[in-house]
Amino acid sequence: MSVADSPARPRPTAGVDWAKDNHAIAIVDSEGEPIARFSVTHDAAGLRTMVRKLLAANVGEVGIERPDGPIVDALRQAALTVFVIPPGQIKNLRSRYGSAGNKDDRFDAYVLADVVRTDHRRLRPLLVDTDATTALRQATRARKDLVAHRVAVANQLRAHLQIVFPGAVDLFAEIDSQISLRFLERFTTQTRAHWLSPKRMASWLSSVGYCGRIDPTVLHTRLTGAPTGAIGDAGEHAATVTLAFVAVLRTLTGQIDALAARIAEQLHLHPDGHIFTSLPRSGTVRAARLLAEIGDARGRFPTPASLACLAGVAPSTRQSGKITAVTFRWGADKQLRDAVCDFAADSRRANPWADHLYQQARARGHDHPHTVRILARAWLYVIWHCWQTNTPYDPAHHGALQRLHKQEHTAA
Known part of the structure; x- marks a missing residue:
């Protein structure tokens, strides 16, 4: 040669x-x-x-x-x-x-x-997503982190108020809602809240545009029926801490809303946005998370099984001799798994096929997290085909859903 x-x-x-x-x-x-x-x-x-x-x-x-x-x-x-x-x-x-x-x-x-x-x-060569998908992923993850921070600060505020102002803790549905924050800004201490009467409570609620369905008299009863908190100088000192938590929550809420608006704009402009917004109860932020975590580099997932494995919703099987164990898959993309399971858990409320799979898995004795992963795996096979063909989800073309409808119609 x-x-x-x-x-x-x-x-x-x-x-x-x-x-x-x-x-x-x-x-x-x-x-x-x-x-x-x-x-x-x-x-x-x-x-x-x-x-x-x-x-x-x-x-x-x-x-x-x-x-x-x-x-x-x-x-x-x-x-x-x-x-x-x-x-x-x-x-x-x-x-x-x-x-x-x-x-x-x-x-x-x-x-x-x-x-x-x-x-x-x-090994597979690295395939990267487009700049639009990368930017969307950064925005959705940042919003998710800020929401986690808001929950943490709200818990700190709740723990603080349980000591210094217990009546304000359960006054409204959420401690970090706009009406709760406005109440704490106006009535920072137990002493200032003593000024309220049912009539004054109704007047204040009207002035701030309260649209809740709870009668002001009921709210006043909640306030006065709670244990008495810190009063006098102790209450005034505690009010400084209360207002600090309120200010942080307002800032976090404002930035979360700003990111949500930006995410909606990015999703609308993304070439794959129509695929994920077509899924049941996907909304805007949820659809954006699914798109951002799955990406748009379709070569990364040649089969739906490869996507399910990376998402951690396919079980891991271990076999040795006569022993076979099917266990939770620890090696996975946790951000992707969280996004897929969040979607799957809520999809059953709007899609009969998803609810049917969920109820079947529960009947077999699986707990809620395991059942959601089973449902998420089934959804990923649907999503993968829509994603690969650039086709929005259409219930009329979903074979399993249509067969279920036919069975229900025959039984009726």
């Missing part, structure tokens, strides 16, 4: 162990022997150095533990193929190269590089 006819030698592979300040990089040849090991700082100059050395070594493929960030952007801009290998897999792969189980950044970089070389057929 001539030199010209000889097969091309495989290109070197690299691994990048990501860190906060410095990143360890290893390059290995086609036999797994280290060619170079170096580290770079997490700044523009360091990333340029990393890319320059990788290209100089003729590296074509790189393994890394995370799918986003400036490092991944730099690698992709240099036309390098990126493979994401999660930290949990790296932890298990270390035993290939030694039994000590030591954790070392330089060693992990070598493991990443060598796994790309040896397990290439098992």
Whole structure:
């Protein structure tokens, strides 16, 4: 065989162990022997150095533990193929190269590089979502975090009022509602609330545009029937804390509303928005979360089962000898699972097929969280087909739903 006819030698592979300040990089040849090991700082100059050395070594493929960030952007801009290998897999792969189980950044970089070389057929190149989907994901996750902060602050306010102003805790349905916050701003202490009578309560509620259905006399009875809180100087000092919590809740509520408006605009402009808003009881924020967490890189999920597995709604089966165990899937995208299960749990209230599946699973003895995951898995098969064909969900074309309708009609 001539030199010209000889097969091309495989290109070197690299691994990048990501860190906060410095990143360890290893390059290995086609036999797994280290060619170079170096580290770079997490700044523009360091990333340029990393890319320059990788290209100089003729590296074509790189393994890394995370799918986003400036490092991944730099690698992709240099036309390098990126493979994401999660930290949990790296932890298990270390035993290939030694039994000590030591954790070392330089060693992990070598493991990443060598796994790309040896397990290439098992890995999938990183596919990234469009900028519109990435921006929507950032907005929906930020809103979810702010809602969690609002719940935490509301709980702190409730605990504070139970000591200093118990009558205000259960006066209205929600402690962080607009009417509750306005009440606490006007009547900051137990002493100031003593001024209220049923007539004065009705007058104040009318002045703030209260649209609740509870009679002012009932609200006044709730207020006066509660234990007496702090009065005098103690009450005035406690009012400072109350107003601080109220101010934080107002700020959080305002930012949550602003993000919700922005999310609605982004969802309306997104090419896939019509698919997810067509789902039953998906609304706006819920549809946006589903779209943002599933993404629009359709090549990431060649089958609906692959989507269900990443969402953590497909069970994990373990078999050894005569023992087979079907358990909860811990290795999953928790943000995706939360979004899918949130949708599935509420969909049964508007979709007879979803409610039928839910009731069947409950009848088999599954608890609510397990049943929701079963329903979420069924929905993901529907969503996947709509997503892949760019078709909105149409109950008239949902075969299982139509069969259920036919069965009910026959039974009637």
